[in-house]
Amino acid sequence: MTAAATxxxxxxxxxxxxxxxxxxxxxxxxxxxxxALGEAEGWLSPRMFFPTLDVHxxxxxxxxxxxxxxxxPNDVNVHVNxxxxxxxxxxxxAPRETKVTHKLERRRGxxxxxxxxxxxxxxxxxxxxxxxxxxxxxxPKTAEAxxxxxxxxAT
Numbered sequence: 001m002t003a004a005a006t007x008x009x010x011x012x013x014x015x016x017x018x019x020x021x022x023x024x025x026x027x028x029x030x031x032x033x034x035x036a037l038g039e040a041e042g043w044l045s046p047r048m049f050f051p052t053l054d055v056h057x058x059x060x061x062x063x064x065x066x067x068x069x070x071x072x073p074n075d076v077n078v079h080v081n082x083x084x085x086x087x088x089x090x091x092x093x094a095p096r097e098t099k100v101t102h103k104l105e106r107r108r109g110x111x112x113x114x115x116x117x118x119x120x121x122x123x124x125x126x127x128x129x130x131x132x133x134x135x136x137x138x139x140p141k142t143a144e145a146x147x148x149x150x151x152x153x154a155t
Contacts, residue, residue, distance in 0.1 A: 049091040051067050051071075051111055052066070055118070057119065060141055062117055062119060063137070065135070066087055066136075075089045085139065086115075087112070089111055091109065126138065
């Protein structure tokens with residue numbers, strides 16, 4: 001074998017057999033990586049808005065706070081079914097009439113968040129309030145979920 005042939009062989013990429021499930025996983029990871037870098041449309045694109053939320057629990061209720069800046073209350077839908085809270089809506093940003101856009105980071109578009117609830121709630125008594133860009137959903141617990149305080153008696 002000549003030195004040139006050895007060099008070509010050493011530089012050629014090594015091909016290995018990869019099982020199909022692993023190849024599919026690799027393609028999915030590559031796709032997510034590309035989306036994160038802004039090279040493709042998807043869940044991280046500027047057109048997709050993904051609101052953040054917090055879930056708190058008190059003795060009587062579950063409270064869910066969702067950051068929805070720039071979302072009109074009429075564009076939000078709150079639904080509770082089978083121990084899951086779903087919040088859907090849309091954040092619209094009017095396009096600017098400019099010659100050039102140098103940076104476009106504000107997220108927009110439709111969104112949907114589903115949160116499994118840690119305790120059973122009274123679905124007919126759920127309340128949602130929107131103030132200063134924050135949606136607060138109050139979900140009263142059922143009597144069974146609240147439990148019962150048992151008094152301790154001295155003997």
